[in-house]
Each structure stands twice: as structure tokens, then as C-alpha cells.
Amino acid sequence: MTVERTAPRAKPRRAATKKTTTAAARKRPPRPEMVQLLTPEGERVEHPDYALETTPGQLRGLYRDMVLTRRFDAEATALERGGERGRGPSLRGQEAAEIGSGRAVRDVDYVFPTSGEHGVAWCRGVEPTLLLGMFRGVNHGGWDPNSNNFHLYTIVIGSQALHATGYAMGVAKDGSDSAVVAYFGDGASSQGDVAEAFTFAAVYNAPVVFFCQNNQWAISEPTERQSRVPLYQRAAGYGFPGVRVDGNDVLAVLAVTRAAAEHVRTGQGPMLVEAYTYRMGAHTTSDDPTRYRRDEELEVWEAKDPILRLRRCLEREDAADEAFFADLERESDTMARRVREAIRTMPDPDGMAIFEHTYADGHTLVDEERAGYAAYLAGFADHGAGHGHEGV
Amino acid sequence: MAAERMAMAKALNSSLRKALESDPKVLVMGEDVGKLGGVFRITDGLQKDFGEDRVIDTPLAESGIIGTAIGLALRGYRPIAEIQFDGFVYPAYDQIVTQLAKMHARSLGKVKLPVVVRIPFGGGIGAVEHHSESPEALFAHVAGLKIVAPGNPADAYWMLQQAIECDDPVIFFEPKARYWDKGEVDTAGIPGPLHAAKVVRPGTDLTLVAYGPTVKTALAAAVAAEEDGVSLEVIDLRSVSPIDFDTLQWSVEKTGRLVVAHEAPVFFGAGAEVAARITERCFYHLQAPVLRVGGFHAPYPPARLEEEYLPGLDRVLECVDRALAY
Numbered sequence: 238m239t240v241e242r243t244a245p246r247a248k249p250r251r252a253a254t255k256k257t258t259t260a261a262a263r264k265r266p267p268r269p270e271m272v273q274l275l276t277p278e279g280e281r282v283e284h285p286d287y288a289l290e291t292t293p294g295q296l297r298g299l300y301r302d303m304v305l306t307r308r309f310d311a312e313a314t315a316l317e318r319g320g321e322r323g324r325g326p327s328l329r330g331q332e333a334a335e336i337g338s339g340r341a342v343r344d345v346d347y348v349f350p351t352s353g354e355h356g357v358a359w360c361r362g363v364e365p366t367l368l369l370g371m372f373r374g375v376n377h378g379g380w381d382p383n384s385n386n387f388h389l390y391t392i393v394i395g396s397q398a399l400h401a402t403g404y405a406m407g408v409a410k411d412g413s414d415s416a417v418v419a420y421f422g423d424g425a426s427s428q429g430d431v432a433e434a435f436t437f438a439a440v441y442n443a444p445v446v447f448f449c450q451n452n453q454w455a456i457s458e459p460t461e462r463q464s465r466v467p468l469y470q471r472a473a474g475y476g477f478p479g480v481r482v483d484g485n486d487v488l489a490v491l492a493v494t495r496a497a498a499e500h501v502r503t504g505q506g507p508m509l510v511e512a513y514t515y516r517m518g519a520h521t522t523s524d525d526p527t528r529y530r531r532d533e534e535l536e537v538w539e540a541k542d543p544i545l546r547l548r549r550c551l552e553r554e555d556a557a558d559e560a561f562f563a564d565l566e567r568e569s570d571t572m573a574r575r576v577r578e579a580i581r582t583m584p585d586p587d588g589m590a591i592f593e594h595t596y597a598d599g600h601t602l603v604d605e606e607r608a609g610y611a612a613y614l615a616g617f618a619d620h621g622a623g624h625g626h627e628g629v
Numbered sequence: 630m631a632a633e634r635m636a637m638a639k640a641l642n643s644s645l646r647k648a649l650e651s652d653p654k655v656l657v658m659g660e661d662v663g664k665l666g667g668v669f670r671i672t673d674g675l676q677k678d679f680g681e682d683r684v685i686d687t688p689l690a691e692s693g694i695i696g697t698a699i700g701l702a703l704r705g706y707r708p709i710a711e712i713q714f715d716g717f718v719y720p721a722y723d724q725i726v727t728q729l730a731k732m733h734a735r736s737l738g739k740v741k742l743p744v745v746v747r748i749p750f751g752g753g754i755g756a757v758e759h760h761s762e763s764p765e766a767l768f769a770h771v772a773g774l775k776i777v778a779p780g781n782p783a784d785a786y787w788m789l790q791q792a793i794e795c796d797d798p799v800i801f802f803e804p805k806a807r808y809w810d811k812g813e814v815d816t817a818g819i820p821g822p823l824h825a826a827k828v829v830r831p832g833t834d835l836t837l838v839a840y841g842p843t844v845k846t847a848l849a850a851a852v853a854a855e856e857d858g859v860s861l862e863v864i865d866l867r868s869v870s871p872i873d874f875d876t877l878q879w880s881v882e883k884t885g886r887l888v889v890a891h892e893a894p895v896f897f898g899a900g901a902e903v904a905a906r907i908t909e910r911c912f913y914h915l916q917a918p919v920l921r922v923g924g925f926h927a928p929y930p931p932a933r934l935e936e937e938y939l940p941g942l943d944r945v946l947e948c949v950d951r952a953l954a955y
Contacts, residue, residue, distance in 0.1 A: 377735040388703070389735055393727050399693055400728070403700020410682060411704070430724070433693035440688060594738040595772050597796035601824070601871040603772075 271513055272493050273483040277541045279549025287492040293556035299340065299487050300547050300557070301565055303332040306356035307544060308569040309365055312576045313355070313372065317522045321580055325372040326353035330485070330517030333543030334450050336360060337490025338418065338512070342498050344386065346416040347408075349401035352390040354420050361387040365572070366579035373583050395421055395428030398447065402434045405443035405501075416498040417445040424455025426471065427463045435475040438507035446497045447472075447509045450484060452516035457529040469511035477507045484514030485543040515541070588614070632815040638808040640782035641671045643816065644789040645709065649679045655793060656701060658685040659694060659711030659747075668713055669749055669808055691721035695746065699728055702742045707793060715750040715802075716759025716929075722767070729798045730773030741796045745789070749805035750778070751842040751892050752939055755932040762929050763841075763893035768800045769870045769902070776870040777823060778802035780844030782812035784827075784867060787820035795823065802869075804842035826873035828880065832862035835886040835952055838877065838903060840866035843890045843940060850945045859953065869899050877903065878910045885916040886952045890940045894924040917955035922948035 272287055310329055316322050328335060335356025342348065350357055358368055363385050370379035371390065378389035391397035401419030408415045425431050426449060438445050451468055453460055460468070472479030478500070482493040490512055497508045515538040519526050526535075551557040592607035635643070648655045657672055657679075663686035666673030676684035687694050691712060698708040712718045718725075725746065732740050752761030769776050775797050779785040785803065792799040821827070829844065830851050839847035844865045851861040862880050866872065881887050887907055889900035900921035907919055922940045930938045940948075 376737060377731075379737065381739045382703075382736060383739070389732070389740075391728075393723065396696065396724065396728055399696025399724065400700040400703060402693075403697030403702075404704045405700070406697060407701045407704030407706055410706075429720075430692055430696060433688070433690040433696065436688050436690060437693050437697050594734045594736075596775070597733055597738070597741045600775070600797075601873075 271481045271483045272489045273486050274488040274492060275483075275486045275546055275550055277485075277546055279546050279551075279553050281550070284489070284492075287489065287496060289488050289492040291488065293551075293554070296547065296551055296554070296556050297561060299336055299491070300544070300551060301568075302336040302340065302356070302359060303487065303544050303547065304565055304569055305572055306332050306335060306359055308573055309355055309359070309576060312573045313369060314518070314522060316369075316577065316580050317372070322369060322372040322374070326521055327516070327518040328353055328355060330515045330538065330543070331450055331452055331512075332356055333487035333547075334484040334490055334512035334514045337487040338420075338448055338494040338510070341491050341494035342416060342418055345413075346418065346498060346502075347386045347388070347401075347404055349388045349397040349404070349417070349419045350390055351394075351397065351420050351422060351425070352392045354390070357420065358385075358387055361385040363387050366576055366583075369576070369580050370583065373580055375583055375586055395425035395431040395434075397421070398425070398428075398431045398434035399437070401445050402438045402441075402443050402507075405438065405445035405507075406441050408444055409442065414502045415444070416502040417443075418448050418494075418498070419445055420448050420450065422455065423449065423451040423453065423460045423463055423468060424458065425449075426468050435471070435477075435507070435509075439475045439477050442504070442506040444501040444504070445507045446494065446501055447507060448494065448497075449509065449511045450514055451511050452484075452514050454516050454520070454526075454530065456520045456524060457526075467511070469509055472509035477509065479509035479511065481511045481513055484512030485538075485541045485546065487543060487547055514543075517542075631817060632813045634811050635782055635814050636809050636811050637779070637782040637785045637803070638669060638671055640786040640812075640814050641789060641803065642673055642675070643814070644786045645672060645675060646678070647816070648709070648790065648793045649675065649683060652707060652793075654705060654707045656683050656685060656706050656708045657711070658687050658698060658708055660687055660689055660713050662686060662711050667711060669805060671747075671749075671803070671808075672711070691717055691719075692724050695721040695724040695729060695744075698744050698746075699724065699732070699742060702744050703740065707743045707745075709745045709747060709793060712746060712748045714760045715748055715762040715764055718746075718748055718764065721746075725768070725774070725798075725800070726771050730771045733797070734773060742798050743793075743796050744798045745792045745801050746798070747789075747801045747803060749808075750802040751804050751806055752929060752935050753806040753842065755935070757932070758929065761932075761935065763802075763891065763924065765800070765802055765869050766893055766898050769899060773798065774870060775799045775824070775868070776802065777868045778804065778841035779867065780804065780807070780829075780839070780841055780865045782810070783814045783818075784865070786814050786816060787818075788823055788867065791820065791823040802841055806842050807845060810845065824868035824871050824873060826867055826876040827865045828862060828876070829865045830861070830863040832860040832884070834860045834884060835888060835949060836862045836864060836877070836880040836884045837945070837949065838864045838866055838887065838889045838900075840869065840891065840899075842892060843945075846940065846942055846945055847890055849942050850949065853942065853946060854949060859949070861949065866899075866903075872899070872903065872906070874903075874906050874910060877907055881907055881911045882914045885914055886955075887911075887915070887919045888945070888948050888952050889919065889921045889923075890945050890948070891923045892939055894926050895921045896926045898923055917952045920948050920952045
């Protein structure tokens with residue numbers, strides 16, 4: 238298998254062979270190839286640029302990450318249907334893209350997620366129940382971005398690509414070797430902010446990996462509505478490498494993202510990774526995929542399921558026994574119970590919290606409104622009619 | 630260094646230089662701010678002295694400038710971003726309103742974004758479209774932002790220092806028509822609070838409030854009115870968010886009349902907010918309704934018509950007369 242023309246080298250020194258590869262690549266049919274290290278049947282395949290050594294323990298770890306991520310997502314969706322939380326995106330089918338990339342970066346690296354990178358959050362060590370506060374409606378983001386180097390979820394599409402790029406510009410100024418990862422989706426690739434992020438990152442040689450999860454659908458719009466060229470090829474126009482990886486192959490995503498992070502942290506400028514994957518569920522519970530995509534398409538992708546694929550590999554390589562799978566199922570059930578319990582018992586914030594944190598250095602209008610609202614509430618207390626605000 | 634007479638442009642340049650000298654985390658970024666020194670030369674010589682790493686020429690993409698400034702602030706820097714002209718800020722409006730203003734609250738206070746967005750604003754320079762606007766109300770409506778506009782060189786120097794030191798995002802509107810007006814700047818002095826309004830000319834008959842470019846007009850109006858035996862108290866608002874209503878109230882309780890002058894369209898402008906709040910606070914002291922004079926509800930006109938559109942001396946005085954006639 239030859240590598241795509243714009244794909245990076247895992248080891249920069251091998252660039253000497255690039256010329257012949259490029260010439261060969263030009264003769265190949267235009268259909269892009271993806272980096273793959275594990276077939277849907279769970280069989281290992283080799284790739285000349287992305288070798289990955291794994292121990293059975295590491296394989297089991299990745300499998301556990303993906304299973305727990307899917308369970309968390311399912312539980313969150315169920316709570317939504319049960320009215321315990323508001324709308325949020327589902328990542329079912331994208332666990333390999335999340336976990337492979339999430340496990341490829343180091344603690345000192347910094348991640349800028351979209352609004353649904355639960356799997357990456359898990360890899361960063363963010364307490365899962367904290368992710369649900371914003372969907373429960375008790376906050377807009379309940380974790381400290383700097384405690385896990387995992388920024389808050391960004392809901393407006395693509396904005397975070399610029400924040401990641403600016404952060405990476407700062408990393409470069411500091412002389413640090415951290416890598417920065419900006420997550421976004423196929424829909425976001427149409428956003429001006431993503432294009433501007435590519436421009437800024439390229440001209441400042443910023444150490445940022447643009448990690449695009451192309452899950453084929455931006456709610457109801459297919460990727461063809463976003464781009465005439467494969468998304469990874471966009472990078473070439475900005476002057477940095479882009480590579481497409483099988484986003485349902487956790488080993489390939491791990492290897493490619495690891496190489497991309499190494500590429501950016503060694504001063505070679507930004508890189509784009511397109512993880513080619515599939516959103517198996519609805520975008521959110523208010524979405525209805527039967528209106529725009531066929532069942533057969535889902536069946537094709539179900540056969541490429543990232544979790545099933547790694548399970549087949551584990552079995553094929555005798556890397557896990559029945560006890561492992563049984564234990565994992567119990568762990569998964571326990572986590573699901575904990576998430577359910579946490580979200581159901583999540584207290585509503587105090588009403589006066591509205592006035593907190595609008596400004597770091599204060600603002601007289603906020604002070605005035607806070608005092609006015611407190612007086613308003615106190616009026617109810619005086620008359621013994623609390624409206625749930627007793628004691629305020 | 631004691632007081633020195635200098636133009637507002639020089640005062641702003643000195644202020645940026647001081648900030649770059651005293652805090653290694655301060656960055657200046659924007660289109661043409663480096664080698665050229667900015668289209669108004671406000672950043673003149675800074676890149677030469679502080680290097681391309683700290684005085685950064687950016688690609689021509691306003692959303693990118695603000696979006697990356699946010700990222701740099703998240704990394705611990707204090708970026709001062711220049712938007713070249715008022716009418717060019719709108720590509721960055723989403724990043725300012727949706728991200729810059731709200732990230733501190735979104736993080737429950739864990740993230741601070743000490744970003745200053747410098748915008749030359751206002752008209753009167755005979756420019757083509759999009760170079761003469763006053764969009765401050767569009768930002769004042771957004772919680773999480775602070776909005777200030779100096780009216781003289783000394784305030785330009787000190788208010789920029791204070792904006793850079795502030796841990797909140799500050800939109801810093803510079804009255805471009807006043808860039809070359811000179812005034813005393815005491816760089817060794819002690820400034821008052823950033824968001825305090827200032828009485829720049831005491832008076833007894835009517836309070837005339839202005840900020841940015843209209844402060845000069847208001848002072849000229851007070852001189853003209855004095856010849857007619859009318860004593861105007863001129864207040865430089867200096868800050869549009871928050872607004873120092875206490876100072877306005879104190880003045881209006883004394884004069885009983887209030888006129889607000891700004892270049893921005895009167896409709897939903899800062900003057901509307903001042904009128905509503907002061908009417909509430911000073912209802913029994915007012916002898917006339919609060920009146921406003923400013924831009925019309927029309928796109929900023931071609932340069933040959935801008936004198937008609939802007940609240941110049943005659944229109945301000947006419948408005949003062951109407952308030953006095955009640």
C-alpha cells in the first residue's frame with residue numbers, strides 16, 4: 238500500500254524517498270486511501286508509514302475505553318429521552334476516532350473539543366458526570382479546562398479551531414513542546430473560522446493537529462454538501478500535510494494521531510487528520526435520520542463497528558479471556574448507574590448564580606442588578622411565600 | 630517623566646510601549662501593526678523594538694485575529710488586538726460576542742480572557758464606506774464585555790494601561806478624528822478608575838454628556854453657550870459599559886437637564902440607556918425630558934454628507950436649546 242501524496246512521514250528523515258512516492262502517487266487512481274491497521278474482521282494489516290507496537294494489555298485498555306465511552310453515550314441519550322437532561326450529540330460509532338486520538342496525546346498536550354468529545358474527555362481524565370452538567374442545564378461547562386488540559390465544549394461550530402491555533406501560537410512562543418489538538422467535524426470544515434485557523438496555523442507554523450471527525454453527516458447534510466474534495470486534501474492548499482485514517486480503526490487512529498502530534502511538536506507546523514467514520518445514531522434525540530439516510534447505509538457501517546472490530550482482534554490474538562469481557566460488562570453497568578444517579582441528583586444552582594462570573598473584575602451594572610434581584614426575592618420571603626426561593 | 634504635551638496617537642503608542650516593557654506576556658497583534666506601525670501609526674516602532682514575536686502582523690482575517698487572541702489568552706498571554714477600522718470588526722463579531730464575552734462565565738470563573746480589542750471609531754475623516762462607524766452599542770448590549778472610549782490624550786494613555794491590566798475583555802474605542810489633537814499627558818500621575826465618568830467642564834444649567842470624538846464638540850458647545858449666558862456642565866462618559874450613572878445623577882440633580890451626544894445612531898444608542906436610567910434615578914429633579922443628539926437611522930453617509938450626519942456644534946446647540954425650552 239502506498240501512502241497518500243499529502244500524508245506525513247512518521248519519521249521526517251525518510252523524506253528523501255518522497256519524490257518517488259509522489260510520482261507513484263500521481264499515477265494512482267484519484268480515489269483516496271485511508272490508513273488502516275486493523276480490518277473490519279479484526280485482522281492486522283501493515284502500513285509502511287504507521288507501525289504500531291501493542292501489548293495485549295494496551296489492546297484491552299483501548300477496548301475498555303471504547304466500551305465505557307459507548308455506554309456513557311448510551312446512558313446520556315437514555316437520560317435525555319427520560320427527560321433528565323436536554324439535547325446533546327451522540328457519538329456512537331465514533332469511539333475509535335475518539336479513543337485512538339485521545340490516547341495518542343500526552344498529559345502536557347492541550348485539547349480543544351467540539352461539544353461532544355466524551356471519549357476524548359474520558360482519555361483526558363475528566364470526571365464523566367461533569368460533562369453532563371451543561372446538558373442537564375445546571376451550567377455551561379462544569380470542569381476546569383486547565384486541570385486536564387481539556388478545554389470546555391464549544392457549541393458554535395468551528396470556533397474552537399481558532400482558539401486551539403492561538404493557544405498553539407502561545408505554546409510555540411513559550412518554547413514548549415506541547416502539541417495542541419483541535420477537534421471538529423465534517424460540517425465545521427465549511428466554517429470560515431476553520432479556514433482562518435488553517436491559515437493562521439500555517440503561516441505561524443503553530444503546533445496544532447486539526448483532527449476532523451468526518452462522520453459523513455452534519456445532522457441531515459452529507460459530506461458532499463460540505464466539500465467537493467476529500468477533506469484531508471484541504472490541508473495541501475494551506476501548505477501542511479493532511480492524512481485520512483480509518484476512523485473506525487482505533488489502532489490506525491492511535492498511530493496516525495501520535496505521528497501527527499510528533500510532527501507538530503517537533504516544529505514542523507500544523508497537520509490535518511481526517512478520521513473517516515460514521516455517526517451510527519441520530520445527531521441528537523430530536524433528529525430523525527430516517528428522513529435523510531437509508532437503512533442499508535447504516536448496515537454497511539455496522540459491519541465496520543469500531544468496538545466489534547477490536548473485539549475480533551482481541552479474540553483472534555487471544556489477548557483477552559471471557560473473564561475480561563465479563564468484568565468489563567460489570568464495570569460498564571456500574572459506571573452507567575453512577576452516571577444515572579449523578580445526573581438525577583445534580584442540584585439546580587442557586588438563583589443568584591446568574592450574577593456570578595459574568596466579569597472577573599466586576600461591573601457596576603451587574604452589582605446593581607444582583608442587589609435588585611436579591612431585594613425582589615427578599616420581598617417574597619418577607620411575605621412568607623417563597624416560590625422555592627426561601628432563605629435567599 | 631513629568632507631564633508632556635502630545636497627540637492622542639503618541640499617547641496610545643507610549644501606552645502600548647509601556648505595557649510591552651512592563652509585562653512580557655503583553656502582545657500586540659493586528660493587520661499592518663508591525664513594519665508599517667498600523668494604518669494610523671499607533672503601533673509605530675513597536676515591532677522594531679519588541680520583535681515580531683510580540684508585535685505580530687496577522688493575516689487579513691478579523692475572526693482569526695480575535696479567535697487566536699482568545700487562544701493566546703488561554704495560554705496566559707495578554708493580547709492587544711487591533712481591528713483596523715470600526716466597519717471591519719463584524720467578521721470578528723461572533724468570536725467577540727460568543728466566545729470572548731462568555732468564556733469566563735462558561736468556565737464558572739476558571740478561565741480569564743484579558744484581551745483588549747482596539748478599534749479606531751467614528752467619522753469626520755472623509756473616508757469611504759465602513760471607515761467611520763460607531764458600533765459601540767452593538768458591544769455594550771453584550772454581558773461580559775467592557776467598553777471604553779477616551780476623549781483626550783491623557784485618558785488615552787491611562788485608560789489603555791488600565792484596559793490592558795483588566796482581567797476582562799475590553800473593547801477600546803479610539804476616536805480616530807482626535808488622534809492628532811494634542812493634550813497634556815502626565816505618565817507619572819495616578820489615574821482615576823477606568824470606568825468613572827469625568828466632569829470636564831463644570832456648569833449649572835444643563836448637563837451635556839459625550840464620549841470619544843464628541844467630547845471636543847461638547848466642550849465647544851459649552852463655550853458657545855456661555856456667550857449666550859448658558860452654563861453647560863460637560864461630562865466625558867469615558868466608559869459605555871459599565872456606565873458611571875452615579876456621576877451623571879449627581880450632575881443632573883444639580884442642573885435638572887440632560888443632553889447626550891454621540892456619533893452612533895441615536896436609536897438604541899448609549900444615549901437611550903442613559904436617558905432611561907437617569908429618568909428613573911432623577912425623575913423629580915428633571916425639568917425637561919432627556920434629549921439625545923447623534924447619528925441618524927441611516928447607513929453612514931458618503932464623505933461629502935458626513936457633516937450633516939454627525940452631531941456637530943450646531944446640532945448639539947440646537948438640542949441644548951430644545952432642552953432649555955421646556
